[in-house]
Amino acid sequence: MVLTKFGIIKQFILNKIESGIWPQNAKVPSENELAEQFNVSRMTARRALQELTEQGILVRTQGAGTFVATFKSQSSLLEINNIADEISARGHHHSAKQLILNAVTVDDEIAILLGCPSGSQSFYSEILHLENDIPIQFEQRYVNDKLVPTYLAQNFNEITPHEFLSAVAPLTEASHEIEAVLAPVELCRHLAIETHQPCLQVKRRTWAKQGVVSVTILTSPGNKHRLGGHIVVSTN
Amino acid sequence: MVLTKFGIIKQFILNKIESGIWPQNAKVPSENELAEQFNVSRMTARRALQELTEQGILVRTQGAGTFVATFKSQSSLLEINNIADEISARGHHHSAKQLILNAVTVDDEIAILLGCPSGSQSFYSEILHLENDIPIQFEQRYVNDKLVPTYLAQNFNEITPHEFLSAVAPLTEASHEIEAVLAPVELCRHLAIETHQPCLQVKRRTWAKQGVVSVTILTSPGNKHRLGGHIVVSTN
């Protein structure tokens, strides 16, 4: 893949931020400085800064300059995103720790959500996602064993369930429920947080053409994660 | 100049789509055609098409052209609902208690969100929403005093700010951020909850044609309120 000039500049800036050389609120080079440094026109340097601003990584003020945005993770409600991609897009390092990967007997609640009889089998995984080695999301996932028979053969330290499932059973539909909860104790241990900390919990059900693929419970510390969305209302 | 040139072109295209003159999958004029028609450079016409593409309204293919995107259904999570309607829909009784209605000087965070200088004036309201006389949501709202000069003359025990604003400054756009937080103490008093209870907090910014209308902070006890959404992914 041949990189564009503005892509090279974006990567340069992301590296500075990721390595900590440019911390939060640090001033980043102006359009003119980047243009000179990379030997490109101002419009090209501008595009790199502009796209990082749209991604929420930089903040710009006319007359004042461009600065590294205050970090707060954000994921879109409009899309089912791969958390690894989201973290990369922020210029951070994603890693995952597979805690559990096995077959379980599902209880009533999960059975209803999966659309299978209570007491039947399902695959189950527990994965802890880390951003720059800091726990950020605990993922519990029940997967339809009929639709995805090879689920247990994966290594989710290397690939996220989302990436794997996207490949074998492309998503056609999803539903969400979002709640604020207090983290259960076993979760506090994984996420390395205090017991009284509020967490954002998303229950997500996903469908492929063949039916319900998985039921996922995502729990994130309230101070480390937030969900965002932007909609444009059709004017009448 | 009030409107930018690319803004005028965007509006032109949006009008064609909304009026049905350009239906789904219709071909829209090329960059060159728009440039000639509006007497602007190709880069300016391009920007209008590019921004509408980023908003998901248009779809572009190199060599082929630009087309009106296929409409995809939106999550109900992302609709701006009137809480009074939501409660009525559950067959319950909604009431509201107006706690504060005045003009305030906005701090930095709100100023940025409202798009006005820090230290300028804004209207402000605090309203407690009750469902069957049980507190369910605490609404703090900053309202652009230039766009809605009559805000302070309302009685929000009788009508919700949402209803009033919908009438005087119809919504065109909104963004959301959702977080799990611990309720601040003054909020616990209003919501009649314990201090360590997790709350779902939605920060919402709404736009009308003229600009940012209001910034709203909605806080609900985690055990009393839930957000739900369902999306259908466009199949390829």
Added chain:
DNA sequence: AAGTGGTCTAGACCACTTG
């Protein structure tokens, strides 16, 4: 006054899909 970002121009070359 100097620097910054926001908008805009009038060109250019390229990769790609279409008739």
Added chain:
DNA sequence: AAGTGGTCTAGACCACTTG
């Protein structure tokens, strides 16, 4: 071969913030 979008240039004027 003609048209389209994707990238890029080297300028310009403006509004705005800062020292």
